[in-house]
Amino acid sequence: MFRRCVLLILLGIQLVMLAGCWDYRDVNRIDFPLAAAYDLHEVGLRALRDEANQEQLIDLAVILPNLAQNATLKFRIEKTTGVTVGNAxxxxxxxxxxxxxxxxTGIIIVGEDLAGTGLNNIFQALFRGALSPSIQNFAISEGRGDGILEAPVEDYLSMADYLKGILQKSERRGFIPATTLHNFEVWQGPGKNPIMPLIKQKNKKAEVTGTAIFKKDRMIGKANLTETRSLMLLRGIKATGNVAFTIKRNGIILDRGSVDASNKRKVKVERNGDDINFLIIVMLEGNLIEHQFGKLFTENENLQQMIESQIASDVKKDCYKFISKMQQEYRIDCIDISKYAVARWGKELEDKVDQEFIENVNIEVEVKMKLKNTGELT
Amino acid sequence: MKDKTSSTITSKQLIFVIIGSQIGAGIFALPRMVSGKAGEDAWISVVLGAIIPFLSVFLIERLGRRMPQMGFTQMALGLFGKNVGSVLIILFIAYVLLFESLVVRSFAEIANLYLLPKTPLAVVLLFITISIVYIGSKGVRVLARLNEILFYFGVLLLFILIIPVGQADYTNILPVGEAGLKGIARGALTTAYSFAGTEVLLVFYSLVNKQEEVLKAGLIAVCITTLLYLAMVITCLLVFGVNNLQRILWPGLMLLKVSQVPVLERLEFIFLVFWMGMGARPAVNMGFAASLSLSQLLKIDEKKYNTYALMFIALAIYILALLPHNLLSVFKLWDYAGYGFLIIGLGYPLLYHLAAFMRGGKMLV
Amino acid sequence: MKIRPRKTPPTADARDRSIKNIPDTKLPVALSEKMQLLKPYIEKNYDIITHSFYLEGNPRLEAVAVYINQVIDIEILNLHILKPLMLNCDREDLLTSGSHTLIETIYKTSITASRIAKIANLSSLVQTIFDGITILMFDGLDDVLAIDIHGGKSRNIDVPPAEQTMRGSREGFIERVDVNIALIRRRLRDPNLVVEKTLVGRRTRTEVAILYIDDIADPQIVQKVKDRINQMDIDGIVASGYVEQFIEDDPSSLFPQVYSSERPDKLVPYLLEGRVVIIVDNTPLALAVPALFVQFLQAPEDYYERTLFSSYIRLMRYVAWIVAVSLPASYIALLSYQPELLPYDLLISFSKARVAVPFPVVVEALIMEIIIQLVIEAGLRLPQQIGQTVGVVSGIILGQAAITAKLASPIVILIISVSVICTYALPASSLVLSTRIIRLPMMMLAASFGLFGLSFGAIIFLTHLVSLESMGVPYFSPLAPTRFSDLKDTFIRTFMWKMNKRPVSIPSHNPQRQGNTGEEND
Structure with a gap:
């Protein structure tokens, strides 16, 4: 009897609930944005909004798919402006x-101007919402972010699809950092600084132009594509990309070609009193794609070794160049090595690792290149 | 069905009952709470914190061995007389009510946060309460079997935790020993609170069929819980780092959001769907223990009225769970529940031992 | 928490009295008086035939055979009983030496009539006639002979239509209990196989046979089965389903707690595992208890095919059951509560598919579910040829029409169809039925609370499954309580030669099944 009563009560509650409960949402009435772009509101337009007296307004542009069957456009772009992200x-x-x-949303583009003001406050809304995953991909746009979303694309369903292809797991396709929301958060720990891919609108497309360097949540600099490669190698982000080489002896080009290489790194840290020495060992491993001057590996026994050492020295040179730029221009650790010092010496360093630490340490780089495979030709 | 409340469970099932009483929604918040106190050395704290539940299991087992035929209420009444004994039992029930209302509330808060943001808390809690009553009304054997199968489900689920390990950074748990003895000890105390649940053995001891194996079962249970906590804390530390952990409400759940899985895309919801059984499990076990004590205290027919006692307990848990204003006050109350655990899990058996020693085997009732 | 009361069994006395108030008078010697006594009970029945005949002698001895038309084998009666009696028996012999000689005579002269009894009173005489037994009455002899020569037309042993297999025996049970017992006996020649018979039903007096292997089956379970069958107080049973409903532990549960099958080769292994088999007359379905949940997901082919393949199929069935129960519910929950959980592209294509549908997801799914359930039901009742047509028509045309009419989206038709197919991939028809029902509350819960509701439903059903018992044996074992030694024959099926022990989940007092070590003997 008791059980029947409980069943009846449950059934009753069920029937009431069936009519649609508190959380029911019709899937066709929800807008699922494919990609979003955040920008600082342009000064001249401020007067158009009620919140004109605010110091800073944020523009939000989203790409939404058009679901209706007879819609002429596959997607639409909606723009709103608000004081904060949530408000927008x-x-x-x-x-x-x-x-x-x-x-x-899978892709989030942030305008350069907004990134310069610090992103933690902006991203609160993304983090706080329990429904958002931490795997959204980020990119900084040179110029305004909504411009990139608006770029007319013909070969893709929308710009969002294109950006997804270019940004997600990008480190597997080339030396392009892929930064998710989780990465951005975690990379703000002591002795760490985030980086993000930098994209730019060009000829109806968007292309990767380098890396945005962050000091904690504020963007402070850009690195071009060559520097990005060095940055990726030094930072130890496992990536695969093409590296070209030219072997010259006495001004004569002996050989030229390229390899597809994957990287790994090892960091060693030593300390003498206040001097801290880092040794970064970059290990490249790859397959030869081409070498142009028709030399045969069977006849030139040291050719493989020459290619390896050439690439190693090229990469090493680039790396040193980047390190000096980092120490002098960015003045922050964007190659993620301070954490090893913190892990070794703990509290003692933790407080000062983010202030004038990287400028005063000594960084050595060692590059090892290994050609695994030279292809079908000899 | 036959004799429901007086039927017995095996010592193997006791393992799962103890684990089920220990692991609740708290496991998701544990990495934040421990690392807040012990920093990078949180994992040491977890290991050290396990000493208290070990001690608790040991003391309760010795107590049971001293008086193997007696249940928890009989023991209290026999050792302390009717008045003091009743007060002790009522205190135990009150502790269960407070503790389990917090468990249920945190679980409902999680469900509310991730699954049903607009549904009133009262409704979510109602469904949890219904499952508590339903499961408890089936008797101790079903309870034990359910704990058993849910444990295996839980272990399968915790394998999901392995997925984000790809994002781990080992420098996050270095250097070892940074927090110092004080920090580690404070972290260990916090962990010890999360081990609350071993006191369920007070009531379940007399229900086990092979009582000589209880100690082994209890220790295995605490070991497994420690391992699971350890896995959770270390994974969270590796993936988030101490600083980030402090900002995250439920690091254990956030863990599931950081890595992309093909096909399923999102893990945390799937995890929560299966968590329903596990989140309510401590409340089911402890609620059953409390209702059994209550019906024994009131000297009513356990077989017939245990379900009603359980309904009363569940109702009280439901009302108490609705009382805290927000999650923050729930977290604050956790600390008091932690003291409660120390009193019930360690204080009670000690007190009983003392009384038994003084009485020298003679009983009052 | 039994809803159905279990009373003490009615005494044999009470049962007999309840049939008709037949006086317990001793039968008189004279035939005409016997006929006079018997007449009120049989005269209204056209199908009871009284066949008078004479035995040799001077004067000739009058005798009467009473039997029910088409229930007995008339051939045997004529050729092997009446004919020898008429020709060989002497009045004098008979009257002097009494009925004993007569039985001897019939034994010796008739080949087939093997079971003969004497009846001395009226009430059992009447009952015997209605039990379908031939009666021979002689003038001047107070004993009446009852000869069991059941016969008449019955179905041939045939392929069981609902449980066909690729490998293994093609024989299925028929409606005759003795034939069915023989089918089992032929496969199991163990002298320890016990066949006990009782009569159930006050009026139908149906034969119910209880089979078990004496030195394997747990005596407590055997006793429990017997008790529960003896406690049945019902005026009539016509199918084994009646018995099933009387002996199951929880009648209000959705899950079947008694295993039924029409294949003898399915039941013999169960007997060997220590189960009790119940065969009811007039039903081609035999029952086996105690039943476990996992048993309903296992098929006899699992043991006929090779290990790897059958393990694979068995795992697929578990997947099928979970999909059948939860797929429509998950679809509803995901689309109306947690759409973010779906991969983006899938979400958009789902969303696009149902742009034109004006109903909420749950209504759409319920419409399709109800239609498909009705189509299945219609297909069952219709003649086979039309049934197939209905299936095809509903499958293709109705589905297409529903999409065009914007009643449902293609996705929901796909989801419901997949779950229906998964339901029918289950080998046991009783589990198919319960799966069809369980789907509905799961859909309701999903529709009102999304994944939380689904999870609530799952925990309630899990608790229910875990709490069920079949003849006092935990229904959900070997999963909970976990019996690791039985898991080798649960999700997978290990090698035959590795299953040396009988399953622990079924209590038995002879755990050793076989003695293979798996090593070759040189």
Whole structure:
């Protein structure tokens, strides 16, 4: 009897709930943004909004897919402006239908200007929402971010698809850092600084132009593509990309070609009193793609070794160049080595590792290149 | 069904009952709480913190061995007389009510945060309460079997934790010993609170069929719990680092958001769906123990009225769980529940031992 | 928490009295008086035939055979009983030496009539006639002979239509209990196989046979089965389902707690594992208890095919069961509560598919579910040829029409169809039924609380499964309580020569099954 009563009560509750409970959302009434771009609001336009007296406004642009079968466009771009990210999202009901589900966004583009003001405050909204994953991919755009989303694409469903292809797991395709929300958070620990890929709109497309260097959450500099490669190698982000080489002897080009290489790194740290010495060992391993001057490996026994040492010395040179730029221009540790010192000496260093630490340490680089495979030709 | 409340469970099932009473929603917050006190050395704290539950299991087992035929209430009444004994039992029940209301509330808060943001807490809690009553009404054997199968489910789920290890950075748990003895000890105390649940043995001891194996079972249970806690804390430390952990409400759940899995895309929801059984499990076990004590104290027919006693307990848990204003006050109350654990898990058996020693084997009732 | 009361069994006395108030009078000597006594009970029945005949002698001895038409084998009666009696028996012999000689005579002269008894009173005489036994009454002899020559037409042993296999025996049970017992006996020649028979049903008096292997089956379980069958107080049973409902432990559960099968080769291994088999007359389905949940996901082919393949198929069945129960519910929960959980591209294609559908996801899914359930039901009742047509028509045309009419999206049709296919991939028809029902509450819960509701439903069903018992044996073992030694024959099926012990989940007092070590003897 008791059980029947409980069953009846449950059934009753069920029937009431079935009508649609507190959390029911119709999937067709939700807007799932494919990609979002955050920018600082342009000064001249401030007067257009009620919040004009605010110091800083944020523009949010999202790409939303058009679901209706007879829609002429596959996607639409909606722009709103607010005091914060959440506020900008909150403006959406006034300008478009549907509820907004920020959790689905896979790609987030941040404008250069906004990145310069510090991103932690901006990203609070992304982190706090329990529905957002921490695997959204980030990129900084040179110029405004919404411009990139608006770029007309013909070969892809929308710019978001293109960006997804270019940003997700990008380190597997080339020396491009892939930064997710989780990475961005974790890379702000003591002695660490985040980096993000830098993209730019060009000819109806967006292309990767380098890396944005961050001091904690604030963007302080850019690195071009060559520097990005050195940065990736030094930072130890496992990537695969093409490295070219030219072997010259006495001004004569002996050979030229390229290899597809993957990297690994090892860091050793030593201390003499206040001097701290780092040794970064970059290990490259790859396959020869081409070498142009028709020399045969069977006839030139040391050719393979020459290529290896040439690449190693080229890479090493680039790395030193980048390290000196880092120590003099960025003045922050963007190659993620201070953490080894912190792990070794703990509290003693933890407090000062983020202030004028990297400028005063000695960094040595060692590059080892190994050609695993030279292809089908001899 | 036959004799429900007086039927017995095996010592193997006791392992799962103890584990089930220990691991609740707290495991998700544990990495933050411990690393807040012990920093990089949180994992040492977890290992050290396990000493208290070990001690608790040991003391309760010795107590049971001293008076193998007696249940928890009989013991209290026999050793301390009717008045003091009743007070002790009521205190135990009150502790269960407070403790389990917190367990249930935290679990409901998680469900509310991730699954049903707009549904009132009262409704979510109602469903959890219903499952507590339903499971408890089936009797101790079913309870033990359910704990058993849910444990295996839980172990399968915790394998999901391995996925984010790809994001780990080993420098996050170095250097060892940074927090100092004081920090580690404070962290260990925090962990010890998370081990609350071994006191369920007070009631379940007399229900085990092979009582000579209880000690072994209890120790195995605490070992497994320690291992699971350790795995959780170390993974969180490796992936997030101490500083980041302090900002995250439920690091254990955030862990599931950091890595992309093909096909499923998102792990945390799947985890939570299966967690339902596990989140309510401590409340089911402890609630059952409390209802059994209550019906024994009131001297009513256990077989017939245990379900009603359980309904009363569950109702009290439901109301108490609704009382805290927000999650923050829940976390604050956790500390008091922790003291409660020390009193019930360590103080009670010690007190009983003392009384038994003084009485020299003679019982009052 | 038994809802159905279990009373003490009615005494044999009470049962007999309840049939009809037949006086317990001793039968008179004269045939005409016997007929007079018997007449009120049989005269209204057209199908009871009284066949008078004479035995040799001077004057000839009058005798009557009473039997029910088509229930006995008339051939045997004529050729092997009546004919020899008429020709060889002498009045004098008979009257002087009494009925004993008569039985001797029939034994010796008739080949087939093997079971003969004497009846001395009226009430058992009437009952015997209605039990389908031929009665021979003689003038001047107070004993009446009852000869069991059951016969008449019955179905041939045939391929069991609902449980076909690729390998293994093609024989299925038929409606005759003795034939069915023989089918089992032929496969199991153990002298320890016990076949006990009782009669159940006040009026139908159906034969129920209880089979078990004496030195394997747990005596407590055997006793429990016997007790529960003896406690059945019902006026009639016509199928084994009646017995099933009376002996199961929890009648209000959704899960079957008694295993039923129409294949003797399925039941013989169960007997060997220590189970008790119940065969009911007039039903081609035999029952086996205690039943475990995992048993309903196992098929006899698992043991006929090779290990790897059958393990694979068995795992697939578990997947099928989980999908059948939870797929529509998950779809509803994900689409109406937690869409962010789906991969983005999948989400958009789901969303696009149902742009034109005006209903909430749950309504859409329920419409399709109900339609498909009705189609299945219609297909079962219709003649086979039409049934197939209905299946095809509903599958293709209805589905297409529902999409065009914007009643449902293609995705939901896919989801429901997959879950239906998974349901019918289960080998046991009783589990198919319960799976069809369980799907509904899961869908409701998912529709009202999303994944949280699904999880609530799962824990409730899990608790229920764990709490069920079949003849006092935990229903969900070997999963909970976990019996590791039985897991080798649960999700997978290990090598035959490795299964040296009988399953622990079924209590038995002879755990050793076989003695293979797996090593070759040189």
């Amino acid at each position: 999202r909150g403006q959406k009901p006034y300008t478009s239908t549907g509820t907004y589900s920020p959790g689905a």
